[in-house]
Amino acid sequence: MVAKTDATKVLEPLIYDLGSPGRKADTLLPKCDVPESDFRAELPANLLRDELPLPEVAEIDVVRHFVRLSGLNYAIDKGFYPLGSCTMKYNPKIDEDAARIPGFAMLHPLQDPTTAQGALALMYTLQNWLAEIVGMEAVSLQPAAGAHGEFAGILMIRAYHLDRGDTKRTKIIVPDSAHGTNPATSTMAGYTVIELPSDERGDVDLEALRKVCDDTIAGMMITVPSTLGVFDENILEVIKIVHNCGGLMYMDGANMNALLGIVKPGELGFDVLHYNLHKTFSTPHGGGGPGSGPVAVNSKLAPFLPGPIVKIVEEASEDGGAPLYGWYTPEKTIGRLKAFHGNFGMHVRAFTYISLHGAEGLKAISRHAVLNANYVRVKLADTYKVPFNRHCGHEVVIEGRFPDVPDVHALDISKRLMDYGMHPPTNYFPLIVPEALLIEPTESESKETLDKFIDAMKSIAAEARQDSNLLHSAPYTTPVSRVDEVQAAKQLVLCCRVPNFSTE
């Protein structure tokens, strides 16, 4: 598993290859101000380590290396990023400043709560805001990502049934359009997955749903609006059918950016949902995380929340005074989902983001996200097949294929879009749409940006017909051309060699 780095062309050397034996950044650490203990005498020799195969570089090497690497990335700060189901909206800079205030950044998670009242107040307020936005009873901020929130939700559903002595429920229903995390989560919680087909309008097939609903169903996971980009017209009926068989309803909140001030899932009858703060409330995606996936529940599931969560332990003694906040673990909790209290830095960012919007701002977010997606939908409908061509939510799915040029695939269109300076939409998801391209423009983007994207997509369609090879070999303008994924999996180089390794 060691890389062969010499035979191929290298964009940027590995950090190990930039060093030289003995080179170091020596300004970072203080001199030892206590008597140094003689650990070589104190400790058994076979306990100590002699070799430490890490880079030997100067600070300037590190800075230049990572600045150059950053230049090889595309990002929201560079341009349009319509990655469906990911909500790549603008990440306000102020949120970054807020999370880095020393009073937050230097706060230890196990400090006595009386010495962390500001952080607890922020979390308490965020819990309440998140409950209000979706019409739920209670919130836990502990889950670290959407999939982690899903896991919390399904474990709560499981605990709820077991608590009632209802042990025969072994299945979770998941539509075939669902994110892969939904079935994976159900399995992790020990459930069997029942996959449900969608009807020709992209909604849940009610007949199929009625057929599978019985007293072995623990619940159903569904995304609203659906991953096909549409609001299920029968959502109330879906919820009723599942509730009638004793199952609970889980809403995957990945698409909450279409729902702020539009509808409260709790009022529709959902029992539990998760947020993705890194989508809806614009905490940055960070090249793959960290995220934050709070869970919101109604009163049925509130006793099962993962803890600890924040509550007021002593009301303010005077008007306008601050109450005393403390930790609280719900009495029938499913347990702890991670160490400490969640990705607090993300809570600070989301809190700041919601503060900057207020109720009216949040409503405007979803309205404009949906306006943008529908605009793209109608503008592309004469060039690309839109399989569910009705009013969509905050994203729209199109088919990346042309009947008259059968060798062009969604992937080719995506790669060619890179040459137009834009990030491609999500490819091949949802799985039930052939050659799917899932486009989520977000509210951050102006009409001009959308028009440029629409023009690029039309231009690519024309290119496909003129010379499909142009698409097959794209992209041409990116730091690397198409990469060989088969070789990566076959030779499996997951770790680099250590050059110039010297033993001290």
Next chain:
Amino acid sequence: MYIPHTEADRAAMLAAIGVKSIEELFEAVPAAKRFPELNLPEALSEMEALWNVQSLAGANAAGSEYALFLGAGAYNHYSPSVINHMLLRGEFYTAYTPYQPELSQGTLQAIFEWQSMIAHLTGMEAANASHYDGATSFAEAVTVANTHFRGARNKVILSPNIHPQYRAVARTYHQGTGVRFVGDKSGSAKLEDLIDLLDEKTAMLAIQYPNFFGQIENMHGLAEKVHAAGALLCIIVDPIACAMFRAPGDYGADIVVGEGQSLGIPLSFGGPYLGFFATKKDLVRKIAGRIIGETVDQDGRRAYVMTLRPREQDIRREKATSNICTNQGLMALAGCIYLALMGKHGLRRVAELCYHKAHYAADQISELPGYSVQQRLPFFKEFVVKCPKPVKDINAFLFEEYNIIGGYDLSQDYPDRENEMLIAVTETNTRAEIDDLVEALDRANN
């Protein structure tokens, strides 16, 4: 709001769509529930929002005016300036998961370097991109052990000296999978007692190194015994300790996990942190999370790409190794920069400074009347102090009189460890702070 639309834009877009108002686009939402009120405060300007969070942050006792001796899984190590400057580059932090390698070579190469450094540091053969934190890394290690034996072995032996929250998280993760956890019920089981629990149903034995109490247990011969029973050995490590002490891979671990927060990531009240996960190569197809591999592009340039993808939820769905999708990518970048910057020489120096200062503090405290330091086993940067009165009372005194945030009250997790305080000392604690702590502890007893 961050919405660029003008009135003219909206009108033109609505006309193109063929509706009169934005509201018309929501007709599929049940009318009775459509457009609810949101009971939220009015929007603040950027300036006001900043004042608001600054005021909240100001209500926390954190920052340079406090001396921190609290660890227990989250440590106050120094984070070099370079890290924050790099993390604030929008090219890194406003990018998504690197699904499109042509547009993500920066992120991909950085994670490849992270994987490499973690593998080298732990003495293992491969590592993944990251988990949510050390505790969830450990829970996923249990999943690997469970699936490795396809259900034929479902017993996992936990040392009681593993961080209590890590053990709790592993139990939360596995409440529906049929895994049985044993070994940590009494709180006093020794390594020999755990070895006695090995049998043909054991999938994995897990220990922490240094353990939750900062001690280094004698692990020689452990892996041989675990392997002789046909089970896997998981070692939870402190990455800073790995710079000074024998690598866990050297002890024969099959899986090494841990918390990467020590690698230049601020305390931030518990997150975002970073779980790392390293393994031997024969288990690599069974682990969760993203893995970056080296390859070439069509023109023969070296390139990096997410690999072994068929383990993951978006492809394997209910048969995936885990549901994990978003991980802690940017934190792995922070850890990667930290390891590069500290490097071979600096990381060892960080570890030695921690060792010297912790031992200086322990020596002083052990001289105090009424206090004793548990030194039966070697320790690294944390140690247990038996106090003359409840830790809660002592900590209140330290805080009020000295601006010192004292150690962790072990009676919260171990009822038989009344009056025992777990003290952490790192390179950021000055001699003056340590001397203050010693004086304060002495006075707290009088």
